Amino acid sequence: MTTPLPWYREVSPRQWKAMFAAWIGYLLDGFDFVLITLVLTEIADEFDLSDASAAGLVSGAFITRWLGGALLGAMGDRYGRKPAMIASILLYSLGTFACGFAWDYFSLFTARLLIGMGMAGEYSASATYVLESWPARVRNRASGFLISGFAGGSILAAELYKWVVPHWGWRPLFWIGVLPVIVALWVRRALPEAGDWSATARGEARPNPFRPLFTGRRRASLNTALAMAASAALFCVFTPLGEGMVWPLALLAAGCLFAFAAQLGGRRRWVVYVALMCTVFCAFLYSWPIQALLPTYLKKELGYDPAQVTDMMFYAGFGTMAGCWLAGFTGDWLGTRRAYAWTLLASLAFVFPVFAVQDSLVGLGVLLFFLLALSQGISGILPKYIAGHFPTGSRAASLGFVYNTGALGGAVAPVLGAHLAEGMSLGRALAVLTFGLTLLVIVLVGGNVPQRLGRLSDPEGPDDHLVPERPLSSPAASVEKAG
Numbered sequence: 001m002t003t004p005l006p007w008y009r010e011v012s013p014r015q016w017k018a019m020f021a022a023w024i025g026y027l028l029d030g031f032d033f034v035l036i037t038l039v040l041t042e043i044a045d046e047f048d049l050s051d052a053s054a055a056g057l058v059s060g061a062f063i064t065r066w067l068g069g070a071l072l073g074a075m076g077d078r079y080g081r082k083p084a085m086i087a088s089i090l091l092y093s094l095g096t097f098a099c100g101f102a103w104d105y106f107s108l109f110t111a112r113l114l115i116g117m118g119m120a121g122e123y124s125a126s127a128t129y130v131l132e133s134w135p136a137r138v139r140n141r142a143s144g145f146l147i148s149g150f151a152g153g154s155i156l157a158a159e160l161y162k163w164v165v166p167h168w169g170w171r172p173l174f175w176i177g178v179l180p181v182i183v184a185l186w187v188r189r190a191l192p193e194a195g196d197w198s199a200t201a202r203g204e205a206r207p208n209p210f211r212p213l214f215t216g217r218r219r220a221s222l223n224t225a226l227a228m229a230a231s232a233a234l235f236c237v238f239t240p241l242g243e244g245m246v247w248p249l250a251l252l253a254a255g256c257l258f259a260f261a262a263q264l265g266g267r268r269r270w271v272v273y274v275a276l277m278c279t280v281f282c283a284f285l286y287s288w289p290i291q292a293l294l295p296t297y298l299k300k301e302l303g304y305d306p307a308q309v310t311d312m313m314f315y316a317g318f319g320t321m322a323g324c325w326l327a328g329f330t331g332d333w334l335g336t337r338r339a340y341a342w343t344l345l346a347s348l349a350f351v352f353p354v355f356a357v358q359d360s361l362v363g364l365g366v367l368l369f370f371l372l373a374l375s376q377g378i379s380g381i382l383p384k385y386i387a388g389h390f391p392t393g394s395r396a397a398s399l400g401f402v403y404n405t406g407a408l409g410g411a412v413a414p415v416l417g418a419h420l421a422e423g424m425s426l427g428r429a430l431a432v433l434t435f436g437l438t439l440l441v442i443v444l445v446g447g448n449v450p451q452r453l454g455r456l457s458d459p460e461g462p463d464d465h466l467v468p469e470r471p472l473s474s475p476a477a478s479v480e481k482a483g
Contacts, residue, residue, distance in 0.1 A: 010135050018133040019142065022126040023149040025089055029122045030153025032096040032115060032177050033061060038161045038295050038309070039170035046170075047105050051296070051421065055414035056238050057105070058292045060112030061095075062284075062411030063234040065120035065404035066257060067227070072121025073400025084125035092118025093178045100174035109239060120407070124400025127383035132392065140336055144328025144380035151320035151376075158313035162306050223260070230256035238411055257405050264401065268458040272389055273402055275450035280386070280406025282444060286437035287376055288413035289430045297426050302358065312365060319369035323377010331381040340378055340385060341446030344438050347374035351435045355427035375438060389450070 011019075036043075036057055044054040068091070075084045095114030102108035127146065134142040157177075164173050233253040236242030242249050258274060265273035298304040298312055323343075330339040350371035357364040383399070390398040413433070420429035443449070 026149030030150035055418040059411035061116035064116040068117030068120035069400030069404030073124035073397035088121030120404040140331030141328035143384035147380040148324035155317035162310035272454035281409035284409030288410040289417040292414035315365035319372035323373030324380030327380040
């Protein structure tokens with residue numbers, strides 16, 4: 001009887017190289033994306049913005065994610081994961097550099113739109129690239145390791161904030177953010193293509209995953225109009241242009257996006273698309289109030305200086321990173337869905353204590369570490385959870401569209417948190433939002449709601465497209481079915 005190899009020996013050097021290249025992209029993605037959260041108070045002072053308006057700048061990078069995820073995801077499905085990964089880095093780097101030249105609220109908001117499109121493409125292309133490159137048995141680990149790069153980027157951004165902003169202001173922080181892109185492009189220049197994509201591409205032409213949206217002149221014109229309407233409505237919702245019309249515009253945008261989901265999913269899969277979009281939306285609503293507004297809370301309510309804010313962001317970032325690693329192992333052990341639900345349930349014990357600590361830097365740091373490790377870290381296996389619902393041929397486009405449309409919850413979260421804070425303390429508003437919406441996500445994921453709804457219209461679909469079918473009598477198969 002042969003002794004099974006340790007899991008890390010199952011991963012070839014080529015697969016580790018694929019992970020490192022994608023991880024570097026996520027590190028830069030996290031670095032560029034969280035810069036705005038660190039300097040919201042400085043920007044608000046310079047442009048004379050309210051807390052709610054400043055929070056809207058965080059939202060700016062979310063409202064174009066659905067479009068970036070769809071377009072760059074489709075590019076990844078048709079031309080390969082690697083070209084889409086490179087295009088996404090160039091997009092969000094250009095947006096970050098432009099932020100440093102912003103002269104008012106709208107110019108900064110517009111630059112954030114580019115960051116959102118690039119970030120969305122990075123998520124869909126890199127996640128599918130790594131998941132399809134690694135062995136099926138350890139794909140939760142692959143997902144967790146990859147997403148930890150985003151947390152590493154937030155730590156790096158916080159360290160630079162402490163040294164740059166007090167001496168030179170907030171603008172150089174964005175200019176510095178573009179420099180590491182050269183490293184990422186160099187690392188990715190000679191990557192092999194993802195294994196699953198290459199296998200399905202042999203001997204066949206790659207279709208356009210969005211062809212259903214443009215079959216016939218009438219449908220193409222209608223869907224182009226829907227895309228323009230959704231983009232314009234979202235822009236108005238999160239800027240002063242939509243004042244007094246937020247709800248009608250939000251409903252218009254939602255209707256357009258649901259129409260796309262219905263067409264992409266088809267008669268048998270549209271329910272899964274919509275259910276996953278709603279699940280991701282709630283996941284961002286529980287996680288992004290803290291991610292976006294924690295530095296503001298530390299500076300305005302607790303009176304921390306830049307060095308103390310950096311210390312707290314280090315605890316939070318490293319907690320998220322450690323949680324992503326833990327989530328990967330837990331997901332491969334318990335199954336993706338069970339690990340997600342149980343870890344979120346454990347995180348609830350830390351939500352209110354974090355915002356009760358006032359005078360202890362160490363105490364707050366330790367509580368933040370554990371809260372972020374459990375509540376944000378588990379998002380490390382979210383790519384695995386979502387990608388498993390889609391076949392290889394349309395995986396990047398479907399993951400990109402579903403995840404990044406649901407990510408609009410991240411646009412709503414900081415604005416909602418800032419508005420709630422007008423009637424209570426910011427700390428209490430963040431705690432209430434996080435606790436309530438975490439419970440909702442536990443029900444959606446733990447109850448396997450998207451898959452159960454999908455079974456109503458597609459009873460023969462596999463439970464997980466990323467896991468090869470095994471005999472039902474095997475223990476591994478029973479865990480995979482549960483996860």
